[in-house]
Amino acid sequence: MSEPATVLEPLRPTVQPAVLAPLALHYEVEQFLYLEAALLDEWRFREWLELMSDDISYVLLTNTQAQTRDRRRSKQPPLTYIFNESKFQLERRVARLETGMAWSEEPPSRTRHFVSNLRVLEYDDEHVETSCNYLIHRASKQRDIFTFVGTRHDALRRVEGGAGWQVYSRELALDEFVLQAPNLSILF
Amino acid sequence: MDDRLNVRTMVDAKKGKIKPAIYTDPDIYQLELERVFARSWLFLAHESMIPKAGDFFTTYMGEDPIVVVRQKDGSIEAFLNQCRHRGMRLCHADGGNTKAFTCAYHGWAYGLDGGLTSVPLEEQAYRNKLDKSRWGLTRVPRVSTYKGLVFGNWDNEAPDLETYMGDIAWYLDGFLDRRDGGTEVLGGVHKWVIECNWKFAAEQFCSDQYHAPYTHASAIQVLQASPANKGDGKPLGDGQTPRPVWADALGGVQFGGNGHGSAFFFTEKPDANVWVDGVVSAYFRDTYAEAEARLGKVRALRLAGHNTMFPTLSWLNGTQTLRVWHPRGPNQIEVWAFCICDRDAPVEVKDALIKSHARAFGPAGFLEQDDSENWVEVQKVLQGHMARKTDFCVQMGLGFEERRDDGIPGVTNYTFAETAARGFYQHWADMMSAESWEEINALSAAYQKELVHE
Ligand code: FES
Ligand SMILES: [Fe+2]
Numbered sequence: 001m002s003e004p005a006t007v008l009e010p011l012r013p014t015v016q017p018a019v020l021a022p023l024a025l026h027y028e029v030e031q032f033l034y035l036e037a038a039l040l041d042e043w044r045f046r047e048w049l050e051l052m053s054d055d056i057s058y059v060l061l062t063n064t065q066a067q068t069r070d071r072r073r074s075k076q077p078p079l080t081y082i083f084n085e086s087k088f089q090l091e092r093r094v095a096r097l098e099t100g101m102a103w104s105e106e107p108p109s110r111t112r113h114f115v116s117n118l119r120v121l122e123y124d125d126e127h128v129e130t131s132c133n134y135l136i137h138r139a140s141k142q143r144d145i146f147t148f149v150g151t152r153h154d155a156l157r158r159v160e161g162g163a164g165w166q167v168y169s170r171e172l173a174l175d176e177f178v179l180q181a182p183n184l185s186i187l188f
Numbered sequence: 189m190d191d192r193l194n195v196r197t198m199v200d201a202k203k204g205k206i207k208p209a210i211y212t213d214p215d216i217y218q219l220e221l222e223r224v225f226a227r228s229w230l231f232l233a234h235e236s237m238i239p240k241a242g243d244f245f246t247t248y249m250g251e252d253p254i255v256v257v258r259q260k261d262g263s264i265e266a267f268l269n270q271c272r273h274r275g276m277r278l279c280h281a282d283g284g285n286t287k288a289f290t291c292a293y294h295g296w297a298y299g300l301d302g303g304l305t306s307v308p309l310e311e312q313a314y315r316n317k318l319d320k321s322r323w324g325l326t327r328v329p330r331v332s333t334y335k336g337l338v339f340g341n342w343d344n345e346a347p348d349l350e351t352y353m354g355d356i357a358w359y360l361d362g363f364l365d366r367r368d369g370g371t372e373v374l375g376g377v378h379k380w381v382i383e384c385n386w387k388f389a390a391e392q393f394c395s396d397q398y399h400a401p402y403t404h405a406s407a408i409q410v411l412q413a414s415p416a417n418k419g420d421g422k423p424l425g426d427g428q429t430p431r432p433v434w435a436d437a438l439g440g441v442q443f444g445g446n447g448h449g450s451a452f453f454f455t456e457k458p459d460a461n462v463w464v465d466g467v468v469s470a471y472f473r474d475t476y477a478e479a480e481a482r483l484g485k486v487r488a489l490r491l492a493g494h495n496t497m498f499p500t501l502s503w504l505n506g507t508q509t510l511r512v513w514h515p516r517g518p519n520q521i522e523v524w525a526f527c528i529c530d531r532d533a534p535v536e537v538k539d540a541l542i543k544s545h546a547r548a549f550g551p552a553g554f555l556e557q558d559d560s561e562n563w564v565e566v567q568k569v570l571q572g573h574m575a576r577k578t579d580f581c582v583q584m585g586l587g588f589e590e591r592r593d594d595g596i597p598g599v600t601n602y603t604f605a606e607t608a609a610r611g612f613y614q615h616w617a618d619m620m621s622a623e624s625w626e627e628i629n630a631l632s633a634a635y636q637k638e639l640v641h642e
Contacts, residue, residue: 005538067281077283080375102406179380182560184552
């Protein structure tokens, strides 16, 4: 019997919360996301991994163009994973970069991760769900420049020590339909 | 023979030398669109992507945009995705289901069969004088299916699809025909741009086993079983092989013929490479008996290996990636990669495979990231005048071609060889210089004969 595989759904729309998060919480979350971005840009990948929880789900799907008629019916051509990572797989990606033989990152590219339009969508004492837009600028080899623009939903959990938070879910969307880069060798 | 751009002086398969101007010259590229891409069988879609009447998928043949449409009678047609009025791109979606295609420019509308069905203001503007029957979409005259894969060819003189495939069909069957029920595409299509000539990508998948241990050294190092990766030195994932298959040194085979090529290693167990684990690797073992009954031992065991069907369709067994290298000028390609799964695989296998496929290959794949980097840098170097005149060496295994008597078909060599690359470029030069398919076939036959001293 032929069984259909799970249909992958694009990032759901965000809902404005009825009550805004306290300013201090928003500030705390924002600073955490900036720290995380800085660790990636400074090649401090092991420290970055510490900010990812052991049960993290880290997902980026492709993007497609649907015709108007299908969009009205919430239908679209099928999607597939670009990233579908667990903590272990993220760690192996970091280990790959450390080998000195990951040629797409050898010599390593310079990245700047920008995070903006941050919103706290839901929160309680232990968790925060956020949405933000991101822009990543990647300079590599002698003169290659790539930019990646998209949006993402992060779910954070309060932890003892460290940076005070860990990411346990990151759902990314990237706006390009045909990626303009030869590879995605960096972390988002 | 009409070798107007002297390509036969740039490819010397007998001596194993190539002039790299073939990767950069804009005139050569334009001639490729005409003589290679408009005469070859090109992959369009997998049947499973357009199961119902009105389902369509948009793709390319060379640089020509194409819409592939499932007809009301269940057959498949392909058309140039170009309105006949002023040439506007007709369909902008990647795929979907429709009753008609309506042009966004002035509103001409076409049926699923490509016929022009309605023209705005037909009475007032055209005074009812437009013969709509003459202005249907440009139809791809030859569309043919092989075990679920749909191909198109613009050339009425070209051999039929199976003749064109020749011995590569035997190798493709090991990918498409492991189980009853055939295959399907899982999920969507990875699409990305690489700034390199299409022949680098196609040739590598055709012939180049040799790059794997070095280009993919980082992926191998972090995914293989070793005390550095895991204290007890055991495989990292369930059911994963400890090393890539080439490390087991049981020998292997490369095949090259009519521009197509393929290579693999012999193995003792039905195991895919080290980067395939868990539910997917277990599935290959569980279904081995069925695959062996259908394909015989060699192909059923063959779960790692690379392949190209000339010119631009490539696939990898085990990781189940199938891709087209759409040319975009001499210096760029668009890769479109599909995940191929046995249709009757259980749903948990499909869910695991679509993830494992993206993790190894695709733009962020542990392995694929590094392939593109090579081609891009070669292409950049070839902007240099001297670089373009400096011969490439394609001599690996030159003169050691043979025909086997164990049922593995075609002209073969050891798996680390450039027999398939030499065949690829010879066939390319033949297509670029021959005026007819009759001539192409005669040149191919003579080259193969000479290779194995028949
Ligand atoms: S170009 Fe399509 S209707 Fe005019
Ligand atoms: Fe490779």
